[in-house]
Amino acid sequence: MTGAADLMQTSLEQAIPSPCVRNCCLDTNDVCLGCFRALEEITGWHQADPLQRRQILQNAQQRRSAYERRFRTPVNPQ
Secondary structure, X not given: XXXXXXXXXXXXXXXXXXXXXXXXXXXXXXXXXXXOOEHHHHHHHHHOOHHHHHHHHHHHHHHHHHHHHHHOOOOOOO
């Protein structure tokens, strides 16, 4: 990729920002209790394409919802 293609790829990547809330604390399953991403998802975020990023965000939302149901504690959205 060169020129316009590079700019388009960069724009796509920037369109899906990291869900990191700078409140990192991994649970016993290596899931961050700040953004609810798994450790592998956190470390692979910058290499992930937009489709993979959307999947990571969906997985994180499901984990957040499960956490809130389990502990009956809403987690502040970013």
